[in-house]
Amino acid sequence: MAVIDRSWPNTANGYDDFETSITITREPGYNGQTFWAHQWGYAKHPEGGYVGLQNRTGNDKYINFSIWGASGWRDMGSGTNCRFFGHEGSGVQCDARYAWQEGVTYRIKVARSGPDGWLASITNTRTGSTSHVATIVLPQDRGGLSTLSQWVENFAQGSNQPASCAVVPPATAIYGRPTANGGTVTPTGSTSRTYGNCASIAKSVCTPEQMCTLTVNQGNLPNRAKLQNIHSNYCLDMLGGGPDAGLWHCQSNANQLLTQDTTYRLTLSEKPGLCLTAETSGPVKSAACGNGAAQQWMYMPGSQAYFNAGTGKCLDPLENAALGALLRVYDCLGNSFQKWRPIP
Template structure:
């Protein structure tokens, strides 16, 4: 057995170094067999064979299901440059901090920020580059068009347009030795930063869904097609990538709810203070903070981030280490009925599976379980399984870049921007996948981890260790033939430098 943090770091490194999806290499490594980068989905693209280096590429991103304000998610477009380096552009939700856009290039040597609010700086990991970031309170249902263009003398400029609102943001420009964008090795992906914490599992993750349009090069004169898709084997029963006429839809944590508040009238379920195994749960105010961010998971647990499950202990209610499955595909699933709760929408009751008793709020904010009677003290509202738009508390109260009308628009009226021409006889609107919330039984983070409380560290299955050893051998073979690698630390810890 190997330590969970170390194991995920090794797997993330192998995955992002190109053995799976990076910069034109194929997904054939044993790292994939060992599970891939946890909590992730990937769509890879190909352009027509005669496509040469491109001067500009555009991508579209439409968040279909917002995972919640306190969630960590990165939706991004990865690409290579003609000097065999590469980068990506995308949007992040940062666990309660302001949401933002990110544009990063490895081996970049210069940078110029764009609109007010955008900043550029150097990152250092197992490699070096520069990135530009800008705050943006992106919203579910809006389509965002990202564009990276070579503007001469090695400079690449990035802009993101909200095609729904008709506004555009210039993130900035980065200087490299490249002259254009390669048609090879392009992909879109979903990643959850929470997997940087060894306590995280598939069932802690909030439900999320995004539609990626097909990339277009050189002003839409050349169009990509979907070459392949891939999901993490850790969470294969809760993940899916669907190919559509417009591109693909990536779904993460299927069957879980989004992360949000569990409300009881004007108060909310919380576990305030330093996280310890067995700490009390109670009612608090309804600020959207990490200790009030719950997911009602497909295994019927009610979870905070990083493996904290609401648990009945006699008549009391505590937050305990979930201690779920370590099996690939159902990593983190809990079978202990004391940690499982059913929710009845009509009665608004949360019922413990083991005891059949209901979560009950006392007037002083303490929580107990009692005989289910349908009274006000037992009425709760849990997060949505389908993510009804962006949560009410979003980072839009934070400073945002000055917005300007998108090209070809006036004021707030925007002409529709498409990722590609509509298919014959079909709609140009990305397919919205209906939420699949059927229960299965019918990025460096803040210092709040159960891993630091004395609870046992999570470990990975022995089969993963074997896969890692095989993957290391494949890595040495690959390293002798290509320098187009990306650092695993850079992929696993994007928040530090992007």
């Protein structure tokens, strides 16, 4: 449906590891059957592999790791199951239940493990906990990792397949800039595109920092709406008409009306050229609209929070959401202070 292709500095022998990050900001829900994958190729062999998060039947959540043409496996993590597969090619698939959460950033790594294997692992950046999936064994040296594409698709088939593209479950994820060789190498560029029969319901947007958002059936975005804080019932306001965002009585005026554009910026509807911008420290402000990730805001239906792609944090009021309190970004906590609703 939607894919990001990463370009890397040329190397004849490839890389010893890739580490990627992903934050799912909209879960597809029950029977979501959605795969957020990180797929690589090898420098000296045509067959590659992939690893990623899945929402399967019911509410089952997994991490899935597969390599085509593999000959075996070892070092399975707790709860991992490995087996040979023979559909859409052949190789080894290892998977494990993994209760990933909306709004949490995960780092997924595939790295050399001995002379003949590749190990997949996942780290929950909120808790710092790392889980090993397994090491998949190859019959011969393929060189290092050379290409990386990251994609999202709905994999429902047969009687479970959606009747039309319009009813494919909505899903959104932010893919961070990946690294190679222990974080010492970064991509030279990232391009994104949509594909397949349901390309019309998918969208891919990359920022100059190579933070890329992939969406499926995103739906309507706020247009000339106010953002009301659910804890206090006050609205996001450019206090006194200045640059600082805070909370004030809800009013349909130029300081409060927001429109979300197709690159997920929250623009001031009555003040063209100004966008809501996150700072790593200090209050959220209005600033000249650009293409950076600090101006990209994703609404998370599960927690009703706004996630900022550039900081990896959520829109949060200070002073217990009191009248006149400034807004900042802070760790996503899922509490009532971080809950927002668009209102007319």
